[in-house]
Amino acid sequence: MAGVELFSHPALHTRYRAGLCSAAALALLLIAVLTYVPPLLVAYRSHGFWLKQSAYREQPTVRFRYELLFVATTGPGPGSFLAWSTFPAFNRLQEDRLRVPLLSTREEDKNQDGKMDQLHFKLELPLQPTEHVVGVQLILIFSYQLYRMSTFVMQSMAFLQFFSPVPGSQLYANGDLKLNQRQLLNHCGLDTRYNVSVVNGTSPFASDYDLKNIIAAYRDRNVTTVFSDSNPIWMTGRGANTPFIVNATIRYPVEVILYQPGFWETIKFAWIQYVSILLIFLWVFGRIKMFVFQNQVFATTPVSPVLPLSPVLSYKQHQP
Ligand SMILES: *[C@@H]1O[C@H](CO)[C@@H](O)[C@H](O)[C@H]1NC(C)=O
Ligand SMILES: *[C@@H]1O[C@H](CO)[C@@H](O)[C@H](O)[C@H]1NC(C)=O
Ligand SMILES: *[C@@H]1O[C@H](CO)[C@@H](O)[C@H](O)[C@H]1NC(C)=O
Numbered sequence: 001m002a003g004v005e006l007f008s009h010p011a012l013h014t015r016y017r018a019g020l021c022s023a024a025a026l027a028l029l030l031i032a033v034l035t036y037v038p039p040l041l042v043a044y045r046s047h048g049f050w051l052k053q054s055a056y057r058e059q060p061t062v063r064f065r066y067e068l069l070f071v072a073t074t075g076p077g078p079g080s081f082l083a084w085s086t087f088p089a090f091n092r093l094q095e096d097r098l099r100v101p102l103l104s105t106r107e108e109d110k111n112q113d114g115k116m117d118q119l120h121f122k123l124e125l126p127l128q129p130t131e132h133v134v135g136v137q138l139i140l141i142f143s144y145q146l147y148r149m150s151t152f153v154m155q156s157m158a159f160l161q162f163f164s165p166v167p168g169s170q171l172y173a174n175g176d177l178k179l180n181q182r183q184l185l186n187h188c189g190l191d192t193r194y195n196v197s198v199v200n201g202t203s204p205f206a207s208d209y210d211l212k213n214i215i216a217a218y219r220d221r222n223v224t225t226v227f228s229d230s231n232p233i234w235m236t237g238r239g240a241n242t243p244f245i246v247n248a249t250i251r252y253p254v255e256v257i258l259y260q261p262g263f264w265e266t267i268k269f270a271w272i273q274y275v276s277i278l279l280i281f282l283w284v285f286g287r288i289k290m291f292v293f294q295n296q297v298f299a300t301t302p303v304s305p306v307l308p309l310s311p312v313l314s315y316k317q318h319q320p
Contacts, residue, residue, distance in 0.1 A: 073135030132167035158227035169238030175229025
């Protein structure tokens with residue numbers, strides 16, 4: 001009896017033998033190819049086989065750096081503004097337009113999880129009775145860190161701007177410091193690309209403090225934060241000797257962070273997809289294989305059922 005055992009199935013109680021180059025062996029090979037290759041094509045062609053991006057949620061570790069730049073517009077003219085910042089070089093450039101405000105800030109950890117949840121910021125700008133504020137531009141600088149996947153450290157800002165035709169007494173803003181991603185973060189490692197100051201406080205040049213240039217350089221970054229309050233509240237009717245007040249609440253919400261999955265995560269998802277489709281093919285082609293051999297579609301030598309001997313019987317047979 002030539003050949004090797006090609007197929008057996010517990011339900012059939014028969015073994016089928018044939019030569020390695022027989023039609024049955026070729027059919028078996030073809031069935032194997034049809035079982036294992038198409039699931040790969042199906043998984044691949046149905047998109048999302050290789051995981052390109054993934055997401056997770058994390059509340060960032062945000063701290064106000066006690067750095068800010070403030071410009072209050074007092075009229076329509078080009079030089080009618082008052083300004084102050086925490087950068088001495090900027091303040092030196094302002095000369096008589098420099099006006100030091102009174103600041104109070106408080107960061108609050110509302111749920112006691114060790115991460116700050118919001119910043120209460122209040123700025124009181126003393127004004128002469130003849131001065132009026134018609135616009136506010138404010139940059140607050142934060143240190144912003146993510147730890148769950150890659151360690152991402154950056155200095156970022158909240159920019160608040162409001163103009164009104166009516167002189168104001170107070171500007172009230174309340175919003176989120178939202179993460180804005182133009183690029184996926186890494187899944188591991190340390191990323192300090194943007195751990196650079198938003199405002200170059202050591203520069204003596206006025207152009208480095210031009211809001212237009214600061215915003216342009218900041219927006220060039222692939223990862224930024226934006227302050228989301230699109231509708232701050234402008235209050236009018238300031239008393240003659242009262243300061244102009246900026247009152248802002250800046251929240252640090254939990255963010256959905258998009259990242260580039262690592263090698264093993266990519267392989268895992270590809271494997272899960274492949275195997276789940278493969279199971280269906282294994283079942284279907286298992287049936288086909290059984291049919292082909294049971295019905296002798298290709299010539300094979302069926303070997304009659306070898307009934308398992310009971311241990312007692314086999315023991316007795318070996319007795320001398
Ligand atoms: C980020 O920058 C700050 C200030 O320049 C520095 O103190 C800190 O060590 C830097 N962090 C990392 C991880 O490089
Ligand atoms: C800040 O400005 C100074 C002077 O122009 C320059 O030498 C320095 O490289 C700048 N720093 C950054 C971080 O751009
Ligand atoms: C920003 O993202 C673009 C496109 O994803 C990339 O080509 C560029 O290198 C990134 N810039 C930095 C500084 O990482």
